[in-house]
Amino acid sequence: MSYWLLCLCFLQLICSQASAQTDPTKGFTEQPLDQSNFEIQKPYDKSVDQRYSFVDGVHKLWVYSTDKPHTPTSNTEPRTEIRIRVFGASTQASTLQVRVYNGQLMYYRSVVLDSNIYDRWFKLNVIHDVEASKVQIYVDGVLKYAASGHGGDSHYFKCGVYAQNNDSNYMESRWKNIKILQK
Template identity: 40%
Template sequence: MKCHQIFGADPTDGFAEVALAEDNFVLQKPYNEPLGTRYSYKDGVRSFWVYNHDKPFKSSSGTRPRTEVRIKGHDYSSGIWQFEGYAYVPKGTSGVTIMQIHGASEGATTLQLRIYNGDMKYYKFNVVATDLYDKWFRLNVIHDVVKGKITVFIDSEQKFVVNDQGPGDLYFKCGVYAAPAGSSNYMDSRWRDIKLYKK
């Protein structure tokens, strides 16, 4: 009975939801493109898309193309935080980060979740989940800064646990950010019901 209760627990149990307003969602997109040509927000769904040949988000940046939302106003450096969102990635989108935790003691990020041919990977390494194309899935990412642990859930099932990349000014992002190599020409992810929690 106890095992069943633990297995059936929701990732958000014990967490308090953090209030988010629309101005907490800050968009980054290719600097030379109007926002409406790479992003839409309709009927509660945020759609992000980018092309492999697009420019970076600012002219002085050498980074790969992206259309992402950066959740602002809730940066953190301690405690236990959680990102939740329902994501949809269409078939053909590959070599792209759809969610990340920005900030680390070494490197720019402490987590990147990428889609390669329908599978989700931790950066280009461990497989987190498979067969995610063309369906909505619930993504929950818990970052326990004190323990230095990140836990990833897909549809409420724990899929992956990894050490973080050390302390930093941390914040959550989602959308499409082309991976360093092997990106499809067109990359698209859709998100709804994005929430933050902490405890």
């Protein structure tokens, strides 16, 4: 089963147009995105509206480095994320992570996907072909990286902010036009 996630990602708010490329969504069917298939994960001692807003079609998520994890028993760093039940992995916690370090969009911490991404909109597309165990990452319609999946049969996707190594005091991301397509 193949899944496709199409979203526009924001790390501060200035729009850039995606270039016209081959349509990687051809042959896919859009799935609904609503409360039935996503939840907001946020610091357990905060209410949703203290770390998440949805205004004019834009999901805004933020977290502070001093925030607590999403559950009292978690050993993870602070996060505020939209958890969509679609993606995941069996040999590790994730099939892929797209992270930001010093204005660079990265696959985990190993491959630079794009630079100078602060303060602008960009289009992020992820194709996860579960059967073939393949993941493709597109930025603004251009294939930036292809990798093997990490197995598993319980999958979900998260978008938002998650403190990692050398985190800032305040972290924020904005997302709009999030779509899930399935083949």
